Amino acid sequence: MLALLRALWLILLHTFKKRVTVQYPEQKPYVPPRWRGRIILSRDPDGGERCVACYLCAVACPVDCIALQAAEDETGRRYPASFRINFSRCIFCGYCEEACPTYAIQLTTDYEMGEYRRANLVYEKEDLLISGQGKYPGYNFYRVAGVEIGGKAKGEAENERPPVDVRGLLP
Amino acid sequence: MSTLQYIILIPALIFVLMSVASGLIWVERRLLGIWQDRLGPNRVGPFGVLQVLADILKVFTKEDWVPPFADKPVFITAPAIIVVTVLITFAVVPFGPRAGLADLNIGLLFFLAMSSLGVYSVALAGWASDSKYSLLGGLRASAQMISYEVFMGLSLMGVVMLAGSFNLRTIVLAQRHMWNIVPQFLGFIIFMIAGIAETHRLPFDLPEAESELVAGFHSEYSGMKFGMFFLGEYFGITLISAMMTTLFLGGWMGPVLPPIVWFALKTFAFICFFILLRATLPRPRYDQLMSFGWKTMFPLSLVNLLVTGGIILAAR
Numbered sequence A: 001m002l003a004l005l006r007a008l009w010l011i012l013l014h015t016f017k018k019r020v021t022v023q024y025p026e027q028k029p030y031v032p033p034r035w036r037g038r039i040i041l042s043r044d045p046d047g048g049e050r051c052v053a054c055y056l057c058a059v060a061c062p063v064d065c066i067a068l069q070a071a072e073d074e075t076g077r078r079y080p081a082s083f084r085i086n087f088s089r090c091i092f093c094g095y096c097e098e099a100c101p102t103y104a105i106q107l108t109t110d111y112e113m114g115e116y117r118r119a120n121l122v123y124e125k126e127d128l129l130i131s132g133q134g135k136y137p138g139y140n141f142y143r144v145a146g147v148e149i150g151g152k153a154k155g156e157a158e159n160e161r162p163p164v165d166v167r168g169l170l171p
Numbered sequence B: 001m002s003t004l005q006y007i008i009l010i011p012a013l014i015f016v017l018m019s020v021a022s023g024l025i026w027v028e029r030r031l032l033g034i035w036q037d038r039l040g041p042n043r044v045g046p047f048g049v050l051q052v053l054a055d056i057l058k059v060f061t062k063e064d065w066v067p068p069f070a071d072k073p074v075f076i077t078a079p080a081i082i083v084v085t086v087l088i089t090f091a092v093v094p095f096g097p098r099a100g101l102a103d104l105n106i107g108l109l110f111f112l113a114m115s116s117l118g119v120y121s122v123a124l125a126g127w128a129s130d131s132k133y134s135l136l137g138g139l140r141a142s143a144q145m146i147s148y149e150v151f152m153g154l155s156l157m158g159v160v161m162l163a164g165s166f167n168l169r170t171i172v173l174a175q176r177h178m179w180n181i182v183p184q185f186l187g188f189i190i191f192m193i194a195g196i197a198e199t200h201r202l203p204f205d206l207p208e209a210e211s212e213l214v215a216g217f218h219s220e221y222s223g224m225k226f227g228m229f230f231l232g233e234y235f236g237i238t239l240i241s242a243m244m245t246t247l248f249l250g251g252w253m254g255p256v257l258p259p260i261v262w263f264a265l266k267t268f269a270f271i272c273f274f275i276l277l278r279a280t281l282p283r284p285r286y287d288q289l290m291s292f293g294w295k296t297m298f299p300l301s302l303v304n305l306l307v308t309g310g311i312i313l314a315a316r
Ligand code: SF4
Pocket: A039, A057, A060, A061, A062, A063, A064, A065, A066, A085, A089, A090, A091, A092, A093, A094, A095, A096, A097
């Protein structure tokens, strides 16, 4: 009985406690930098698209909401002709970002993407592609990869030795 | 009072009660929020008062669905019963020295009778829904309300003995020198507990028991029929608080302020206390509820009755 009255009193005292509510639209909550929010496609430091249309993100996606079409430009460099993410299905797991070999696809701290029409949640490449480098600056896949493209032959990448002539006798 | 006065007064009273009951939804949500370190609904209108309007609009536009397996006529009448019985009881409540609809000389008995009729609403709702959760809810409701009614009546007999009348107005006037809460403190506590059980509010909300019975007797209800149960519940809280004010806290009596304001203030304080109880106490198990009622409360109310009677006899 006494415990009961004490409980009532303690709850009553909560009238004067600090509120824990975050008044959302006016008062934004703290979002950690690694927050998994709206997805973007970034560019490399030279301004070119990072994505090489390898389909790894589409394969890694557990809900299959990434659709893209690979293409190749005249220099032999691959890029996505179209890139579509259906955010009404995306679960923001971040697997696409982990799978991406070029840091192209990145999740950002933006989470305010409410829409009245479901169809508006399908983002095309022009909605996804940003002008900057996103979270990982200074990385250019073609500058470090040993792939040969126009204007960069084999062995010309950073930290890459010239290719070995496997048929030659000298080491 | 003339017939014309009644024709004006009755709708006015119903309107006031409706506004109070729907306003209480907001008050309850706000107060619960405050006691849980939250804010509660504060978006619609100043301090969120218009939340009530939004809720009403919502409940009216919801699909009003009757399950195909339900017993249709009973299913539809059940929610009306609780609203009607509680509203009728308000007729005998003396809001002020002259205010109040009926000056019944058996007002207290009328209140007890009407609150017993309220059992039909929940029991029938549980039965007509034809679903296991509803039926269990209805069973619990009838058992709980019938057992708690017994000592609800008994606990009030002390008050009746002190006033020598069943007339609520006379009972209030009999408290001119001392409020009944002092000589009848035990009766007050017992009546309050029984009152909470009668309106099946937390912690005695076993007929609803969201966590075990989904929503108990109104699991199958939707739209405004569900809204009627809700309204009935809030009417019930208001009624029990008004009765506690009338019977134990001197009704409209108080210094300075006009009588009706005193009545409203006391009633509102009790309503807040009910909400505080809801915020604090966990729900007891069903057998605990029953044994608490029959083995603790019932003997206590008998003792209260005997002692009061004895003292009154000796003082004579
Ligand atoms: S975050 Fe997960 S669900 Fe969303 S696109 Fe990437 S892999 Fe798919």
